[in-house]
Amino acid sequence: MADVLKNNTPARDPVLMPLPKACAQCACGKLCFPQALPNVYQTLLPLARDSRTRLRRGERLFNIGDRQTDVYAVKAGFFKTCMRLSDGQETIVGFHTMGEVLGLAGLGNGNYSTHAVALSDCEVCAIPLNKFEKLLEHSTESAHVRVLMAREIARIESHAAVIGAYSARQLVARFLLDISARWAERGYSKYEFVLFMSRKEIGSFLGLTFETVGRTLSYFQSRGLITVNGKNVRLRDISALQSQLIHTT
């Protein structure tokens, strides 16, 4: 939780501090605050409470409804963000990994709008809200945050549209391709990866049951499109997977 984090940032105006070039060296590279904004690398990390905040698998970064204290950049590991529906059940609205920023939706009313739970051991930059807002007084950084938020809107809109319109096969195929693409962006193989979430979590994200997710994976395997072994997945025929997307049953 945010409270346990220690503030070790300098006392002077943090926004304009010479940077420890930690962002530049960070494994997230350009993914976190992406292209065309070199200044951000120099301004973000020095604002963090602690550039090495770690969470263990299962720990929560923040809770829905809690007063927002920080904005977070994921440095390593995987998170899920969850929403609680009116009937009490929890639904996953996103999976997040290195280079992504968590907590932006909380800027709407000052409370986090989702939970964020670590799916693996994680490392984040926690940027206290007041420092973050200080950063946003600079128009370049401010514009950049708008870009991040706008992308988030477009991403979720597309997800919502797809959830309502696609079949289980289409959804699972799209999910695998999405993971693969994000993996490739980070320099890993787009063909082989480890799912960092359970079938149940995939199902919750896609609006399916875990049995259907598992069955669909088995189906793809039986057709030679992928190889699955537990959480290990290998995409054997990406274009065939892609063609699953356009074919209405």
Next chain:
Amino acid sequence: MADVLKNNTPARDPVLMPLPKACAQCACGKLCFPQALPNVYQTLLPLARDSRTRLRRGERLFNIGDRQTDVYAVKAGFFKTCMRLSDGQETIVGFHTMGEVLGLAGLGNGNYSTHAVALSDCEVCAIPLNKFEKLLEHSTESAHVRVLMAREIARIESHAAVIGAYSARQLVARFLLDISARWAERGYSKYEFVLFMSRKEIGSFLGLTFETVGRTLSYFQSRGLITVNGKNVRLRDISALQSQLIHTT
């Protein structure tokens, strides 16, 4: 009135020109750029290309993929925003009415991420992007736009979660209650309203077929929860509708 408005707006900065008080008089009132930000009423409208841009039913405000030129505030009428899926079909991702801002998602890459189509005759403020960005150099306005975007993220996240998890009855009940609440916010009756979209459009938004939407409305009517007559709806038992949301099956 003009004097009041002049007071807090320095004359030399073009962004903060004394306003023609149109925003203050606008029917959107506080809904457009909501509470706690009086300055915005005074700065937004003067930036518009034309404070009386009108569209007729069926016209498009912008198209997906087009280079973004403006951000829009809806003054009157109803819009839908649509996304095109990889298989070519179009899905509705939102309905929008007076006081809501369209085009914010386009700030992500400079292109509109959805279509926006007028469902009725409409009137909008079209604010050219360069003027909008000028406005955003002021930290108050910039923060306000972040609030709008953050709310949009939370709204769509919740929509995506619900689409995947709710049954047809739950979805339609929630939809009616949502319309009702937004209607009430604008000073109209929360009990009686005219649906400004077709069954097919509701279905597209909720991930259902138009037949299922119609049947569900008929079902609610048969149970005395609502009265439907074409596009005219009257909510007769709001709490019973709300209880539809929590009851699984």
Next chain:
DNA sequence: TCACAAGTTTGATGCGGGTCAAACCAACAC
């Protein structure tokens, strides 16, 4: 005004995916 297109309602039927169940496996605590 009429004519045609589009939207709505209701019914009949079938399938995709939810539900229930059982066996198996991996992770972890002790």
Next chain:
DNA sequence: GTGTTGGTTTGACCCGCATCAAACTTGTGA
């Protein structure tokens, strides 16, 4: 090691919603 818990796979069944169809209503344009 052993027990426990949670995740995975596969099968059997069935229900909610999609699909197909037909009759009807509403809207729109000449």
